[in-house]
Amino acid sequence: MNPVEFQKWLAQVDDLTTYQRQRALDALSDPDPKRANHEIIEERIADERRCPRCSAPGATLNGMADGLQRYRCKPCDRTFNALTGTSMARLRKKEKWLEYSESLKEGETIAKAAERCNVDPTTAFRWRHRFLKAFVEDKSTKLSGIAEADETFFLESFKGQRKLPRPARKRGGKASKPGLSVEQIPVLIARDRNGETFDVVLKGIDAKNLGDALKPIIGKDTLLCTDGSKAFKAMAKEAGIPHQALNIKAGVRVKEKIFHIQNVNAYDSRLKGWMRRFNGVATRYLDSYLGWRRFFECHKDEVHNPKSWLIEAIGPVPK
Numbered sequence: 114m115n116p117v118e119f120q121k122w123l124a125q126v127d128d129l130t131t132y133q134r135q136r137a138l139d140a141l142s143d144p145d146p147k148r149a150n151h152e153i154i155e156e157r158i159a160d161e162r163r164c165p166r167c168s169a170p171g172a173t174l175n176g177m178a179d180g181l182q183r184y185r186c187k188p189c190d191r192t193f194n195a196l197t198g199t200s201m202a203r204l205r206k207k208e209k210w211l212e213y214s215e216s217l218k219e220g221e222t223i224a225k226a227a228e229r230c231n232v233d234p235t236t237a238f239r240w241r242h243r244f245l246k247a248f249v250e251d252k253s254t255k256l257s258g259i260a261e262a263d264e265t266f267f268l269e270s271f272k273g274q275r276k277l278p279r280p281a282r283k284r285g286g287k288a289s290k291p292g293l294s295v296e297q298i299p300v301l302i303a304r305d306r307n308g309e310t311f312d313v314v315l316k317g318i319d320a321k322n323l324g325d326a327l328k329p330i331i332g333k334d335t336l337l338c339t340d341g342s343k344a345f346k347a348m349a350k351e352a353g354i355p356h357q358a359l360n361i362k363a364g365v366r367v368k369e370k371i372f373h374i375q376n377v378n379a380y381d382s383r384l385k386g387w388m389r390r391f392n393g394v395a396t397r398y399l400d401s402y403l404g405w406r407r408f409f410e411c412h413k414d415e416v417h418n419p420k421s422w423l424i425e426a427i428g429p430v431p432k
């Protein structure tokens with residue numbers, strides 16, 4: 114943390130509640146990583162003790178189970194812990210989760226993650242997708258100002274599936290037909306100039322599919338820039354979205370200095386470059402990888418701290 118950021122951070126100490134102050138003191142005085150893991154997990158429930166099922170606050174303490182505080186909710190008379198209702202519930206070896214978060218932060222392959230945490234590769238694999246579940250959901254829900262959208266393609270892959278719907282291709286291989294074919298999975302990426310980022314795996318790149326994805330996230334006064342494909346044009350017209358179509362094929366990359374899709378294209382090339390290490394990802398997990406990468410891009414202040422990754426994986430406090 115740079116000195117200015119630290120000053121700002123320290124200034125917020127005044128606003129802590131008594132409970133938060135105590136938690137901060139505990140965290141500063143105890144460098145034990147095992148405890149750090151548990152504290153991060155328990156913090157999700159914190160002093161509100163809100164029930165993940167009925168949302169009532171103020172649950173009572175009800176002993177310990179699996180190393181976690183158990184709570185009992187009076188209104189619904191059910192017990193829960195800090196992980197109930199999350200994708201991380203009932204995963205074992207919590208003491209290694211922070212180390213695993215470090216591995217996510219480093220963007221490691223399954224083999225490297227397994228080695229780092231000294232767990233079986235099948236465990237590392239299971240953890241990856243459980244950890245990343247919350248990342249899948251964490252995407253921008255509104256783009257404003259000038260937004261850029263473009264589609265990109267990933268080779269379809271049945272990696273890890275025993276029964277292949279069609280003959281296997283060489284790992285990380287090339288599509289048998291050039292350009293768009295049934296073997297290419299389309300992904301829509303949209304970003305505004307504030308870095309708000311949305312992406313989604315599409316069923317097709319026709320106007321209907323683009324519209325279903327984009328209409329809910331394009332704000333009222335948002336102007337959309339695209340490469341001007343027929344599908345984007347038709348979608349924008351139908352949805353009444355102000356649209357600047359670049360004619361990339363004709364070499365028109367920027368209009369009036371501000372209308373372009375260079376941010377979204379740069380994002381795509383960083384995504385592709387980063388994905389290369391995985392040697393092709395299974396299509397059914399593509400959205401996990403998109404979420405993983407998005408976290409790097411959209412949480413720049415936090416990505417260096419493995420704790421931020423664990424907090425993200427555990428997901429938000431129940432509301």
Ligand SMILES: [Zn+2]
Pocket residue numbers: 164165166167168169186187188189190191
């Ligand atoms: Zn309840």
